[in-house]
Amino acid sequence: MKQQGLFENSTHKGESLPLPDADVTYYANWLAGSEADLLLRTLRSQIKWQQETISLYGKQHLVPRLQAWHGDPDCIYQYSGLTMQPQPWIAPLLQLKERCEAIAGNAFNSVLLNWYRHGQDSMGLHADDEPELGREPVIASLTLGAERPFIFKHRTLPKRHTLTLHHGSLLLMAGRTQLNYLHGISKTVKAVGDRINLTFRYIYPQE
Numbered sequence: 418m419k420q421q422g423l424f425e426n427s428t429h430k431g432e433s434l435p436l437p438d439a440d441v442t443y444y445a446n447w448l449a450g451s452e453a454d455l456l457l458r459t460l461r462s463q464i465k466w467q468q469e470t471i472s473l474y475g476k477q478h479l480v481p482r483l484q485a486w487h488g489d490p491d492c493i494y495q496y497s498g499l500t501m502q503p504q505p506w507i508a509p510l511l512q513l514k515e516r517c518e519a520i521a522g523n524a525f526n527s528v529l530l531n532w533y534r535h536g537q538d539s540m541g542l543h544a545d546d547e548p549e550l551g552r553e554p555v556i557a558s559l560t561l562g563a564e565r566p567f568i569f570k571h572r573t574l575p576k577r578h579t580l581t582l583h584h585g586s587l588l589l590m591a592g593r594t595q596l597n598y599l600h601g602i603s604k605t606v607k608a609v610g611d612r613i614n615l616t617f618r619y620i621y622p623q624e
């Protein structure tokens with residue numbers, strides 16, 4: 418029996434994506450529409466959003482989206498030369514964390530929030546494979562707001578898969594997904610509304 422079956426019920430039907438060498442489950446309607454609407458409004462106003470600067474090959478670039486990092490006090494996250502100190506949990510994030518833990522069967526101690534304000538905001542192809550995430554991280558990704566194509570690209574095979582993440586959907590990435598695939602959100606010239614994505618993660622303390 419597939420492990421996903423353990424968490425299936427009438428409202429939370431997960432769909433396993435047809436990706437070789439990966440373990441990705443998609444719950445299109447994880448949150449009810451009204452709950453997702455309320456959460457989108459709450460997070461827009463309650464989160465202290467920041468636009469970070471990263472250094473790539475010695476040059477400074479503004480990250481093309483707004484971000485925030487919340488979690489337990491020892492959850493320090495480093496990527497692209499950025500060191501993110503966690504903001505404390507706030508009630509709506511803590512409740513979501515617990516619900517993600519229940520469906521994923523995995524503990525989370527932090528969440529990265531990304532706010533794509535319009536079609537020119539994006540996230541380049543990457544893997545969530547920093548050492549502090551461990552070898553085969555389980556990542557729970559909640560999408561609110563506008564639908565944007567989410568791209569998976571296999572690292573060595575000519576395999577690409579694009580899916581549209583629905584308002585209120587949850588995407589679980591586990592197993593060898595980060596080892597074998599990159600993922601990202603492209604820019605678009607289409608007129609699209611804003612989108613907030615939350616990725617719940619477990620950060621191992623670094624010596």
Ligand SMILES: O=C(O)CCC(=O)C(=O)O
Nearest residue numbers: 529531545567602614616
């Ligand atoms: O916005 C998304 O759906 C992807 C976010 C992501 O990949 C990340 O935060 O690492």
Ligand SMILES: [Fe+2]
Nearest residue numbers: 543544545600
């Ligand atoms: Fe990611």
